[in-house]
Amino acid sequence: MAQNSYMPDAHSPNEIARLVEHSGVAKARTDALTLGVLAVLAGAFISLGALFFTVVVTGSPAGFGLTRLAGGLSFSLGLILVVVAGAELFTGNNLLAMAWASRLIATREVLRNWAIVYAGNVLGCLGTVLFVVWGGIDGLAGGAVGETAVRIAQAKAGLGFGEAFARGILCNALVCLAVWLTLGGRSVADRIAAIVFPITAFVAMGFEHSIANWFFLPYGLVLGGQASVSLAGSALNLFSVTLGNMAGGTLLVAGVYWVAYLRGERG
Numbered sequence: 001m002a003q004n005s006y007m008p009d010a011h012s013p014n015e016i017a018r019l020v021e022h023s024g025v026a027k028a029r030t031d032a033l034t035l036g037v038l039a040v041l042a043g044a045f046i047s048l049g050a051l052f053f054t055v056v057v058t059g060s061p062a063g064f065g066l067t068r069l070a071g072g073l074s075f076s077l078g079l080i081l082v083v084v085a086g087a088e089l090f091t092g093n094n095l096l097a098m099a100w101a102s103r104l105i106a107t108r109e110v111l112r113n114w115a116i117v118y119a120g121n122v123l124g125c126l127g128t129v130l131f132v133v134w135g136g137i138d139g140l141a142g143g144a145v146g147e148t149a150v151r152i153a154q155a156k157a158g159l160g161f162g163e164a165f166a167r168g169i170l171c172n173a174l175v176c177l178a179v180w181l182t183l184g185g186r187s188v189a190d191r192i193a194a195i196v197f198p199i200t201a202f203v204a205m206g207f208e209h210s211i212a213n214w215f216f217l218p219y220g221l222v223l224g225g226q227a228s229v230s231l232a233g234s235a236l237n238l239f240s241v242t243l244g245n246m247a248g249g250t251l252l253v254a255g256v257y258w259v260a261y262l263r264g265e266r267g
Contacts, residue, residue, distance in 0.1 A: 007138035010184040017098065017261035019183045020254070024099030027088070028109040030114055035088055039117040042126020047215035049078025051132060053203065054216075058141055058148040065204075066251035072243035074201030078173070078212070079195050083182050090118045090211055091172050092179045093251025101258045118242075125214035129222060137224055153220020156213060157233030161240045164208055168244020169252065174198040175245075210242040241246050 011019065027035075052074040059068040082089045093113060099105045132138075138146025159167070181194035202209070217234040 009132070010190070011185065011215050014261045015259075016180055016183045017257050019182065020095050020257075020260060021098045021102055023183075024096040025104050027093060028099065028105040028113050030088075030094055030113075030251075032112075035113065035116045036120045038086065038088040038239040038249065039090075039120020040124040040127070041078055041085075042082050042089040042129045043121035043126075043211060045077040045081035045085070046089065046121070046124045046209070046211050047119055047128035047132075050212045051137065051219075052077050052213045054149050054152065055137075055140065055145055058145050060115045067203040068206075072203035073196065075203045075212075076196045076199040079178060079199050080087065080192055083179070083191055083195060084188055087249075088117045090114060090121050091209065091249060093117050095179060095248055095254050096174055097254035098258045098262065101255070102160075102262055107151075110148065115169060121211045121213050125211060126218060129215060129218045131218065133222055138157075149216070150220045150224035150228055151227075153217050153234070154226065154236050156208070156217060157220075157230045159208070159233075160237060164237050164240040167206065167208040168210065168241035169248035170205070170244075171209050171241075172200045172205065172245035172248035173252040174202040175209065175251040180257070182255065183205045190212045191231070208241040208244065210235070210238060213238055213241055214220040239267045 053071045056068050056074040057071040060070065062070065079089070079092075081087065082092070094112060096105065096110050100107065100110050138149060156164075175198070177179070178198035180196045181198070182191040185191050185194055217237065220229045221231065221234065
């Protein structure tokens with residue numbers, strides 16, 4: 001009789017650390033065309049999550065907290081598509097810092113990956129804005145969806161550098177933890193469950209995601225114009241949130257877990 005081997009429900013945290021490290025090596029050495037195509041997809045996926053959020057919170061009678069909760073659950077669609085369908089997202093790829101810290105990949109390989117993926121994400125977001133505008137989605141609910149989109153962009157463009165930077169740090173700590181948790185699971189259901197709570201939390205608490213903002217801000221600008229949404233404020237938001245996301249992902253997740261599990265393993 002064949003003997004069944006025991007398969008634990010999830011990978012342990014130190015096993016996840018090694019999976020992230022090995023994944024970082026593979027991502028850093030993926031060819032540019034593959035990276036670019038998958039990055040465009042990720043930008044589109046995150047944009048669809050952002051649009052879903054916008055539609056769900058429009059006209060909600062549930063009050064602030066429950067409305068943000070529903071919006072966060074909706075926004076989770078974006079990272080679910082990235083992880084399960086397969087795509088390359090800049091914020092999640094900040095975890096490459098673990099492989100870099102272990103000296104498995106060079107600085108230029110990390111920067112190459114981030115540059116290609118960020119550019120592809122932006123292209124995917126802007127392309128989605130084009131299709132959403134073309135499809136007249138802002139006209140849903142008698143134009144209320146468009147009004148919500150403009151208000152979201154106005155609020156983001158109105159943040160100062162410090163606020164946006166801090167919210168970016170907090171956001172990507174949760175995004176990278178969501179990616180980290182998905183590597184602990186062994187099924188699609190595991191991965192979806194791992195994504196939903198951290199992503200819902202960052203959205204509900206008003207944290208800032210640089211790639212999502214490449215949808216929210218251009219969409220608001222197209223609908224409301226510069227008279228409604230500050231172009232300078234939008235640029236400041238994208239700059240400061242990107243820096244914050246990088247700090248949150250590389251230092252608070254990749255850096256901390258590298259110190260906890262991987263330091264000293266390689267001379």
